[in-house]
Amino acid sequence: xxxxxxxxxxxxxLSTSRRRFLQLSSAAMxxxxxxxxxxxxxxxxxxxxxxxxxGSGDNTLHIYSWSVYxxxxxxxxxxxxxxxxxxxxxxxxxxxMLAKLQAGGGGQYGVIYPSDxxxxxxxxxxxxxxxxxxxxxxxxxxxxxxxSPPYDPGNEYSIPYTWGTTGLVYxxxxxxxxxxxxxxxxxxxxxxxxxxxxxxxxxxxxGFTLKMLGFSNxxxxxxxxEAAFEMxxxxxxxxxxxxxxxxxxxxxxxxxxxxxxxSVDALDVIAENSxxxxxxxxxGATVWTDGIAIPKTAPNxxxxxxxxxxxxxxxxxxxxxxxxxxxxxxxxxxxxxxxxLKEDKRLFPTDAVLAKCEALANVGDSIDLYDRLWTQLTSA
Amino acid sequence: MLDALKYRLGxxxxxxxxxxxxxxxxxxxxxxxxxxxxxxxxLPDFRLGQAPPDxxxxxxxxxxxxxxxxxxxxxxxxxxxxxxxxxxxxxxxxYWIALMAPDRWRNLLLLGxxxxxxxxxxxxxxxxxxxxxxxxVLNSTxxxxxxxxxxxxxxxxxxxxxxxxxxxxxxxLILYASLEKLDRRLLEAAADLGAPPPQVFMKVTVPQSLPxxxxxxxxxxxxxxxxxxxxxxxxxASSMTMARLIYNQFLGASRNWGFGSGLSMLLILAVSAAIxxxxxxxxxxxxxx
Numbered sequence: 148x149x150x151x152x153x154x155x156x157x158x159x160x161l162s163t164s165r166r167r168f169l170q171l172s173s174a175a176m177x178x179x180x181x182x183x184x185x186x187x188x189x190x191x192x193x194x195x196x197x198x199x200x201x202g203s204g205d206n207t208l209h210i211y212s213w214s215v216y217x218x219x220x221x222x223x224x225x226x227x228x229x230x231x232x233x234x235x236x237x238x239x240x241x242x243x244m245l246a247k248l249q250a251g252g253g254g255q256y257g258v259i260y261p262s263d264x265x266x267x268x269x270x271x272x273x274x275x276x277x278x279x280x281x282x283x284x285x286x287x288x289x290x291x292x293x294x295s296p297p298y299d300p301g302n303e304y305s306i307p308y309t310w311g312t313t314g315l316v317y318x319x320x321x322x323x324x325x326x327x328x329x330x331x332x333x334x335x336x337x338x339x340x341x342x343x344x345x346x347x348x349x350x351x352x353x354g355f356t357l358k359m360l361g362f363s364n365x366x367x368x369x370x371x372x373e374a375a376f377e378m379x380x381x382x383x384x385x386x387x388x389x390x391x392x393x394x395x396x397x398x399x400x401x402x403x404x405x406x407x408x409x410s411v412d413a414l415d416v417i418a419e420n421s422x423x424x425x426x427x428x429x430x431g432a433t434v435w436t437d438g439i440a441i442p443k444t445a446p447n448x449x450x451x452x453x454x455x456x457x458x459x460x461x462x463x464x465x466x467x468x469x470x471x472x473x474x475x476x477x478x479x480x481x482x483x484x485x486x487x488l489k490e491d492k493r494l495f496p497t498d499a500v501l502a503k504c505e506a507l508a509n510v511g512d513s514i515d516l517y518d519r520l521w522t523q524l525t526s527a
Numbered sequence: 528m529l530d531a532l533k534y535r536l537g538x539x540x541x542x543x544x545x546x547x548x549x550x551x552x553x554x555x556x557x558x559x560x561x562x563x564x565x566x567x568x569x570l571p572d573f574r575l576g577q578a579p580p581d582x583x584x585x586x587x588x589x590x591x592x593x594x595x596x597x598x599x600x601x602x603x604x605x606x607x608x609x610x611x612x613x614x615x616x617x618x619x620x621x622y623w624i625a626l627m628a629p630d631r632w633r634n635l636l637l638l639g640x641x642x643x644x645x646x647x648x649x650x651x652x653x654x655x656x657x658x659x660x661x662x663x664v665l666n667s668t669x670x671x672x673x674x675x676x677x678x679x680x681x682x683x684x685x686x687x688x689x690x691x692x693x694x695x696x697x698x699x700l701i702l703y704a705s706l707e708k709l710d711r712r713l714l715e716a717a718a719d720l721g722a723p724p725p726q727v728f729m730k731v732t733v734p735q736s737l738p739x740x741x742x743x744x745x746x747x748x749x750x751x752x753x754x755x756x757x758x759x760x761x762x763x764a765s766s767m768t769m770a771r772l773i774y775n776q777f778l779g780a781s782r783n784w785g786f787g788s789g790l791s792m793l794l795i796l797a798v799s800a801a802i803x804x805x806x807x808x809x810x811x812x813x814x815x816x
Contacts, residue, residue, distance in 0.1 A: 518781035526767035
């Protein structure tokens, strides 16, 4: 296990199943009703809506991305500027992307957008091309914390693109007080019974409980992991569900009052309902990063660099992150944001809060223990 | 002589030509993938990107640990309850459409039952969320007539409801097909011989439609056993089913493809066994008439 010393102040992210709605929709809408699992898993390694055309001539670039990071306007603008035609495929979870690349079905892709923990795994498995820093001028503009992120020291294989946190979104009007820390869930679990949801993600849920107990969210110490599990067992009867997206429709009408959520989703929902608020709890939370990387198998590296330069350009990047309410690791991009975003502590927490936050790092074989306890928690 | 040979050859080639496309299809898209899953399932705790371990039965032995047995038990429980509910709700409807509804309405009624299947099961599950959620359609209706609200979203009840709703049309269709062929002369004969209606139903109608009941129940059981969408959307904090467990092994944090394949094989075996039973006993029941 490659634990690195400087993990003490990390900044990154995990989301095995953020954007689950998209995933469910794409699978079910295309008629692939998920009845037979074995068959479904085989098929869902490519839930992308638009299968890439096979032609990968010199002037074509295939990118494999989260749905939010590409839109038709960008593609048209890029083609106009560079003459390179881009074909974008969409994935809905890091694991889906990894599975497709590992199964050899991703040979055409020149650019991918893995999250931090996935970058760490892919670097370990030697799946990524080392970045030629001559070709990407923007690295010096990265904020100090992202100059050498723990998942990819020195940004050798990836360039940080966006980041955010995993905290609590809550109905401030209904609760009548400001949340400060995770233990609020436990202290008020009687009154909040069936009015809370947590993410359907073992690492995020175990991770915040570990932080609350004062441990690392990526601990490999079985006693600490068990302790977090015991805490969650107490909380579980009061939970409505473990859901990554389902909370959105329910927190707006007030069916639930608190949801464990990614900042990007939380801020999106808050824009629809001003009763809601979002906090990064005081004991610390997950900080996650989405990076941009080039797979080793990329057929058209030149075009991949052209795309990287295009999307990392402060003007284009600031448009994307302000539209999506994501945080940017790039100083120039940050400077171009409207001041209400720059000053929004929910989007850019203070340094003091960030210092308590931690990326989810790989936990090696301990993942078996996490997964077993998670199964126990969600089935018992 | 030559003609006879040609005829014989034709006899031989004909079925081959007819079966070849479907055969190749099944071989490539069903048999080969299943064999691949079988191989993965024999690699204990195999993760993609790691060196494959030695072959062994570790994945299958792991299934017998209590926490996983509990998940399997829950899936079977959901499937059994869903099947019974579909049978209870579906039989009267199919009976009415097949035997009592006016002829000209029959197709329209059946169409009405099949219509929901034209939308995705995901949408239908979302509709149930809208109905069942604490401030949803059900509770505002209850509130309007002065009854206390009930909270069933994200419980086992909502999962069973959603499953039964999703699979009821299949049950009705199959039962209808079976009841339609019911020999009405036997019903009349029984009535003539003095059997009261309940007795006619239990001793004549039900035995005649047993193959349909078996086929419908099995189809509903199999599909609900492996369903992913409904427990995922309507289930609560303790609704882990086999589908989700398998999903977690492949696309969750643990990425344990070996164990995931072992669980998948178990599901495939259960389904195969159910179908084998149907082929064996479903027919024999039919022959007794």
